[in-house]
Amino acid sequence: MFFIDTIEIEGLGNRHYLAGGTRTAVAIDPPRDIDQIIAAAARRDVRITHVAETHIHNDYVTGGLELARLTGATYLVPAGAHVSFARIPVADGDLAAIDGELQLRAVATPGHTPHHTAYVLEEAGAPVAAFTGGSLLLGTVGRPDLVEPRLTEQLAHAQHASAHRLAAELPDETAVLPTHGFGSFCSSAQADGEATTIGREKHVNPALAQDVDAFVADLLAGLEDVPAYYAHMGPANAAGPAPLDLTPPTVADAGQIAARLAAGEWVIDLRNRVAFAAGHLAGSFNFEGDGKIATYLAWMIPWGKPVTLLADDAKQLAAAQRELVRVGIDRPAAAATGTPADWLRPGEALASFPRTTFADMAALASPDDVVVLDVRRDSERADGHIRGSVHIPIHSLHQRMDEVPHGTVWVHCAGGMRAGIAASLLDAAGRDIVVVDDSFDNAAACGLPLVTT
Known part of the structure; x- marks a missing residue:
């Protein structure tokens, strides 16, 4: 047997x-x-x-x-x-x-x-x-x-x-x-x-x-x-990989988190994209802990750049740490758990941006006044995309931010996760963002004009 x-x-x-x-x-x-x-x-x-x-x-x-x-x-x-x-x-x-x-x-x-x-x-x-x-x-x-x-x-x-x-x-x-x-x-x-x-x-x-x-x-x-x-x-x-180390990272307080942001390090908020959109530290990036954090964070971050993780709790932090060691991001520089209020210095305010749907996009009085950014892969876009939308796959967005046209950016993907990442990058860069947290299957049903290539 x-x-x-x-x-x-x-x-x-x-x-x-x-x-x-x-x-x-x-x-x-x-x-x-x-x-x-x-x-x-x-x-x-x-x-x-x-x-x-x-x-x-x-x-x-x-x-x-x-x-x-x-x-x-x-x-x-x-x-x-x-x-x-x-x-x-x-x-x-x-x-x-x-x-x-x-x-x-x-x-x-x-x-x-x-x-x-x-x-x-x-x-x-x-x-x-x-x-x-x-x-x-x-x-x-x-x-x-x-x-x-x-x-x-x-x-x-x-x-x-x-x-x-x-x-x-x-x-x-x-x-x-x-x-x-x-x-x-x-x-x-x-x-x-x-x-x-x-x-x-x-x-x-x-x-x-x-x-x-x-x-x-x-x-x-x-x-x-x-x-x-x-x-x-x-x-x-x-x-020959070194043995992994999953011991908890160094705890960072609000001042240390702010210093890391100011130094240009990547501060990653692991909370779900709904919570992140409602309120987050300005300059932080949102890679959901229950998404494909290892793939997309490892794909996008400049290799070797220090990472600080912000999590709801120790369980979420440990799970993300385990995901990251699998792709060679061995030790977070620091970490903190709790809520955004715990990570703010006195007098600081949280950043936020709105979430919406494809139905809301279709209802825009002047759709030509906004930038529609599609962050899906090439093959996904070839099967159908919104006419006039700008296409920059999520994995290359951080290197191509200057290609995003001026104006309010409505960013979407196929389901919402990648759009949430993109929105956090654009928000950190000071852009006006609306994240379309919706299934792309709904775009055609809402009457949005789709084309294929």
Whole structure:
């Protein structure tokens, strides 16, 4: 008998796995906060004897090295990956005994990276699951453009070949368990469904349904911007990440928060966007603690700039700190909990801006007198956007503020979260802001003129 436990990191859109038998187990692509993996092993009453990486990750800092160190597990890393630490290099066809009749077989699946390796879990020699990392995902494949631009087309061809190899070698009933594809920007598209098998992928995955030329052309045409922080993840993982530190940050009082704002540091308000709009410290930025804080904050902040976190309570602060260490933002410079009134110096006033809907936008007497700013991704905008709106994706807004036309800015995204971030940036820059906290699906229903490109 075998088990497979899934550890889902929703904020980064990844899944990590613990698989084994009655006594021992292997961890696949573990997250940096390895306590989750250790807890899963404790619940199963198994010992982690192996840790396996499918590739050197570009979207998060791995916990693999630290997990192997703490547990004494054998650390399996693809042989083609250039790393600076001791590990067992894995080549195509290598086997690792996991528990009883369970073994892990390495399958070279280049494409997401040149050295990418999938691992097939076999019971008594029969495949039962394939841990596919960033190769074959649910209805799609991992991006081929994260390593080196000159390799992108070559890796796209390799993705097609790797998908076909897995489909040819594995039975249709084999479970496909990827790391990416559940919101991760390492995926070339959003996952199709929640679970899949080799047999299902043969029917729904373009890598298996299209010929190589059509697949590569469509894959390359659909690639969007790469999160800026990805440039730091690969080197950190290749060098060997330091153990994480989740101890509480230094507490900042109102005067210290003001000093950090004055110094140009990033002061991040983790409260929900409704509360932030109603009242916040002037100059602070709003990245909701229950949103994709790790992705968007790491994408937008100048790398290495000090971060101060403002939170409702210690629980919200700890959750955000955990999210941020996963992407290499290891230690907040300072933090404070409570309400905005606790963070103000005597005599200071809170800043605020109005929230509205697309219906309110449609009811404007003179819509041409305002600037409509769309901060969605290119692909979202291509499917339909408000005629005359300005388009600056959220991840590049902080670098392109001077491109926002003069006047009151009505800023929107697809649902409200990214618009809230954008509004906080513009508000901190002294602009007059109205944030459209509404689903973009309502724009057409309200009669706003939409066009496609």
